[in-house]
Amino acid sequence: MSSFRAARRMFCAAAETAATPAAGSRWQRLKQSKAGVWFRSLASDYKEACREMVVGAWERPIKASVYGTLVGGALACFYSKPDKSSFEAALLERSNKLGLLSPWIRNATSDGHVQSLIKLRNEGRLHHISLGLISLAYRADFDPDVALYEAQCSNLSVPWRELPQRMLDVGFFGYWWILDSKMKDYDVNEDEFKHLPEHMQHTSPPGIQEVERIEKLHKESWLPPTVEEEETERKEMDRKEETISEKSQTKEQTPA
Structure with missing residues (x-):
């Protein structure tokens, strides 16, 4: 019984040893085939190109930034293009x-x-x-x-x-x-x-000071009048009335 087990172990070990080189040889044949060589050369070219791109960007950052900006702008214009x-x-x-x-x-x-x-x-x-x-x-x-x-x-x-x-x-x-x-x-x-004079057909926008003055007058127009303002307005009205009365008396005293 023990001899049978030993023979079986030897047979399994020999089978595993025989299968391993076969798999390895198959992988080697795949790597050495035309498709394998082409894929390995393609991966090597991409690897070298990426390495040169990184090295070039590190050595010339301004040039890389300009190129990156142009490429990013072109992509943004392409995807935001209206239809x-x-x-x-x-x-x-x-x-x-x-x-x-x-x-x-x-x-x-x-x-x-x-x-x-x-x-x-x-x-x-x-x-x-x-x-x-x-x-x-x-x-x-x-x-x-x-x-x-x-x-x-x-x-x-x-x-x-x-x-x-x-x-x-x-x-x-x-x-x-x-x-x-x-x-x-x-x-x-x-x-x-069109019927207006030429200097009135084109108007320029008001400046900052003019806009601030207009806004200030607009805000003051909403405020209730104070006693001082009423007194000032009353004095101005009295002054106007006195002026008008003096003018009328002067006209009456002037001989015809």
């Missing part, structure tokens, strides 16, 4: 703002620009294109769903050289810049001031 739905939402919001105003006080430039965009949108001619970091809104000749030969033929589509003439807005960093610039002072109708 067609955001342009339509901004357009409808501006249209609602103008709709709340009377036609007599709307800015003609803002109203005309928004109304033209709304018309193109209703006709299906307002299109959008993405150019990586920016987005462009442009006008087309036809709605893409129209069953016309001119609208469906790819050879008659809008050529790239005409895109600058058809461009309506530029989307960059989450804003549509032309639409925002056209909506500046949208509640000021400049046609109302």
Whole structure:
């Protein structure tokens, strides 16, 4: 019985010893194959590139900061780039703002620009294109769903050289810049001031001292009048009455 157990142990040990080199040789064959050599060279290249990048950033921190800022800014512009739905939402919001105003006080430039965009949108001619970091809104000749030969033929589509003439807005960093610039002072109708002299058509904002003086006068107007103020006002009224009476007596004493 003991001899049987010893023989079994020897057989198991021999089997384990035989299996270990086989596994090791298989792993070695995998490492020495073409795929293994390619993966090892690729990992070595990435490791060397990362090491050079870290060493270069440590030796030239200003250059690394500039490159990092440019890459981060490009990524921020790419992910914050507005799309067609955001342009339509901004357009409808501006249209609602103008709709709340009377036609007599709307800015003609803002109203005309928004109304033209709304018309193109209703006709299906307002299109959008993405150019990586920016987005462009442009006008087309036809709605893409129209069953016309001119609208469906790819050879008659809008050529790239005409895109600058058809461009309506530029989307960059989450804003549509032309639409925002056209909506500046949208509640000021400049046609109302055309009859005024030239020096009155353009007014400059008040300075800090003027604003402080106006605010001080506004706050003082809400305060109750004091006894001294009433006395001063009474004296001024008496003085005015005396002046008026003296003038009237002088006129009476003057011979005709």
